[in-house]
Amino acid sequence: MAEVLRPIGTVARALDSISNIEFKALDLNRGQYLYLVRVAETPGIILERLAVIVRVDKTTAARAIQKLEKNGILERRPSPTDKKQKQIFLTSKGQALYPIIKRENAYSNATALKGFTPAERDQLADYLKRVEANINSDWFKVKHGEHRNY
Structure with a gap:
C-alpha cells in the first residue's frame, strides 16, 4: 500500500x-x-x-x-x-x-499546487476531502471514548 x-x-x-x-x-x-x-x-x-x-x-x-x-x-x-x-x-x-x-x-x-493542471488540482482536492472524511469518522469515535481495531 x-x-x-x-x-x-x-x-x-x-x-x-x-x-x-x-x-x-x-x-x-x-x-x-x-x-x-x-x-x-x-x-x-x-x-x-x-x-x-x-x-x-x-x-x-x-x-x-x-x-x-x-x-x-x-x-x-x-x-x-x-x-x-x-x-x-x-x-x-x-x-x-x-x-x-x-x-x-x-x-x-499556489506554491503547493505549482505544476499541477486545473484537473489535477481538482482531483487532488477531491482525494484529500475523501481522506479527511475517512479520518474524521475515527477522530470522532476516539474523541468519544471508542477504540479503533487495527
Whole structure:
C-alpha cells in the first residue's frame, strides 16, 4: 500500500512552521492563526464547535481563545439566545490580521499546487476531502471514548 500520511504530515508541519514564524510578527503564537481564520469564517461561533472544526479538545481551544482575547484579537460575547453560551468574534485588530493570513494561505496553496493542471488540482482536492472524511469518522469515535481495531 502506498504511504500517503507521511507526506501529508510533512507538508502540514512545514506549512504550520512557516506560518508560525511569519505570523509571530503579527503577535500570533503557535497555531493561533487557525482560530482567527475559523472565527472570521464563522462569526459568533461557540467554543465547542470551534474545537471540533480545529480538531482539538475544548480545553486547548479555550486556552488559545483566552490568549487571543488577551492580545485583543478575539472577543467573547454572551449569546442572545442562550446566556450560558459565549459567542466568539474578531475584534478590529483581528479583522485587520485576517486578510494577511488569507494572502499567506493563497500563496502557500499556489506554491503547493505549482505544476499541477486545473484537473489535477481538482482531483487532488477531491482525494484529500475523501481522506479527511475517512479520518474524521475515527477522530470522532476516539474523541468519544471508542477504540479503533487495527
